[in-house]
Amino acid sequence: MMDQGNFSEAKIQQDAITHIRNQFPETYGCxxxxxxxxxxxxxxxxxxxxxxxVPGVQDLHLIWAGKLYLIEVKTSSGQVDPAQKVVHAQHKKQGFDTYIFRTSKEIISFVEYVLKSQNIDHFNGFISPFSKAENLHLYQEEYRVFRQSKFTQKSKNLL
Incomplete structure (x- = not known):
């Protein structure tokens, strides 16, 4: 696999999915x-x-062994947007962490650990810093302001 420092989110994700489907065909549909x-x-x-x-829903879902794993794919410089912050916090409120990965290698490694029922605690550093249910109201307000500014910008562009 190549260095993915300049790859798009789509390319990172595509490389990971291709590898995982080739190595673990039993993940199809999961x-x-x-x-x-x-x-x-x-x-x-x-x-x-x-x-x-719903804007902000994680890029990948992995359902395995009765559990749901939520994966957000970002480039090395990619940022979590306001809608994603809301979703990460909302899902944490329901008991689910969101993992943010920046390379296909990270995604592949995580999925392999899950499939082999290995302890994934060493992936805790990849959990979204916005997977904080207690901050949901703050992220909702940030998203409201973000949407309002986009609406205002569109209105100005129409004039």
């Missing part, structure tokens, strides 16, 4: 991507929102 990002025209965005699409 490790999957949530297609939440990308540009959509306003009509499609409205339809998808009505169908339950």
């Amino acid at each position: 490790l999957y991507h949530i297609a939440n990002g990308g540009y959509r025209d306003p009509r499609t965005a409205t339809i998808l929102t009505g169908q339950g699409v």
